Amino acid sequence: MNKKIYPYITGTGSFTPPKILTNFDLEKIVETSNEWIISRSGIKERRIVEDGTVSSDMAFEASKIALKEAGLEPGQIDLIVVGTVTPDYLLPSTACILQDKLKIKNTAVMDVVAACSGFIYGLSVASAFIISGQFKSVLVIGVETLSKITNWSDRNTCVLFGDGAGAAVVQATTEEKGILGTFLSGDGSLANLLHIPVGGTKVPLTKENVDLKQQYIQMAGSEVFKSAVRAMEDAAIHVIQKAGLSPEEIDLVVPHQANIRIIEALAKRLKLPMEKVYVNIDRFGNTSSASVPIALDEARKKGLIQEGSRTVLVAFGGGFTWGSALIKW
């Protein structure tokens, strides 16, 4: 009889650009204050790319680290999945550009557009392909160059976002460990609450809409906030219960880093102490699909994830999209 196959994370990596933009720097650009940003979001600083650095560059750096840790050569990867809303180009996918930077060919390549849930959607795609037996080794990346789609004169949004990339190598194992379950959901009826109104095929870029800065992210912050708390709780509970567990049996939650108040509300609803919830929003801000894999990589490298421990990844983002994954290490 064939043994059951489990998708297991064998390596993680992350990359954030060296350039730091502090709240004090932002005070000079828009009408805001360090106190307001910290008290309303928990963010102290974020990383921003230098001109010339694009999403595939950061994805490449994070991938190299993850592959090295997994002990894999790039050529041993069967599928590359890149979660991003800031691709290098509209066509081709950033996964294709990354594949070329990794100097490999004959690999399946795709981008997943699920905003801040992009990495968890990608991880779920990787899991399904591995469980099906179609692929053995998948490279999943969450990467964003949000600084390029941010309106730097809009204080409602520009204080929140940052750039970065995180990667994970997912491989097939017959041991009962790894990604034990994932949960994905969405609600397209709420798309207008967090979106970029122009630049697609419906409303192409024109001089007029560019002058109005409509090619940048627009967000109805407090509405998004309420949905994020509800959906992240729902997603976390769903994946925990599906595995026959309860929240107190989870050793670490790695949530999307959008707002410290969302993260604290999630911990409270799950009745978990903040020591069991990983937070790095103070240093990186909201890096959309990169936030969960950067946090996961940091948590692993700080020794917060031990063999046998259970981690829940959970995210919410524009679309709306939300999702979760339960991992036994």
Ligand code: UT7
């Ligand atoms: O990553 C995907 C999902 N994204 C999220 O989950 C983000 C969710 N939303 C949030 O994190 C929060 O809603 C924000 C941090 C964006 C805003 O916090 P808030 O407590 O919801 O504030 P608010 O939007 O209700 O605005 C309160 C006030 C407003 O002034 P008035 O109208 O009350 O006079 C804003 O104009 O704060 C003002 N404000 C600012 N003041 C100083 C908005 N941005 C700023 C700013 N500095 N940067």
